[in-house]
Amino acid sequence: MATGDQADVLNRINVLLPNWFDGNGNPILEGILEAYAYAGSFNYSQMAYVLLQMRITTATDENLDLIANDFFGFNGYPRAAGENDASYRARILASVLQERATRNGMYTVILTLTNRAPFIFEPQRAADSGGYSVGGCGYDTFGSWSNPNCAYQCFIIVYTPIVKLVSSVAGYNIPTGAYNTPSQAAYLSPNDYAYIPNQQQIYNAINLTKVEGTVCWVRFST
Template structure:
């Protein structure tokens, strides 16, 4: 018996009855109290469930998706089959995410794709190298810099690996038998787990970059 379940509420209701009004054994009274306890236990369970949805750390199911939409709109959506705990952690991480820095772009793309992106700023000596600089120079590090591209950066985002669909072979294959790949099925790309859309990657960069700057993104 736990607090708020049917047995607990039945005991509580029975304890409220005036002493001596009813016999010790009364099937009719027991039936009435059990019916009331069943309904009140359901109400208590609903209350506990609703209470959990008021905090991001305990929200579940579609309420967690609604929380993400309230804060981020369509820019943060639950990946296919992601459990509540992992999605809740992602929402809280996004709320406190570093923004407005070079590292912010690197971090968000690393989390999305599992790969560290390449970031190049034409006006940043650490990216372009410099003649006469320590360990930097022609053909030694970086790329060509330019003062004609202020407040701009070029990012190469590398997509993460995606898993295929089990027991479905490639086009033209004729394998058959128990636990062997099948054929004859058409599969769309949206069924591949872990696949990120171009829009999701662009939106992630746009959400953390400094306002007034231009970040060119190439997907690799």
């Protein structure tokens, strides 16, 4: 018996019955009380569900989509096809509390989406381009050229996520998936498939964190 289930509610009702009511062996009274207990248990479960939806960290189902609409505008931060609640919730929290209008904010949001550190190059940032007569910079070495004509611009290389896909798993009516044989069979759910953000979601994240009036050139790489 768990708090709020039908048996719990029925027990609470029986405790409150007047002394002259004897529920034992009275099918009519028991039936009436069971009906009230069922309704009370249903209402309790609904209340518990509603309480979960009041916080992003515990919200579920379509309520997460409604929360995203509240913060980012209608369909401004949609759930990806097949994306589960945990992944969508993490993206919402990362964007709602995201540091904005900074290089670090952009770096962090891309890292959150892809789980891989992006490469960000600002042509007018000395730390990105280095200089002559300093270590780590020179001809025929790895580095980037500065260009004063590229004011308020940056170049970003976004690396696609490295995911472990489901493979080598037999399906029904496949001999390798038979019982009592060496096999590679498994029961899978949508949560077993890795979520991979699409390019538009990454573009949206960059637009949410970049400074207005700046240009970000984006390239995707593996």
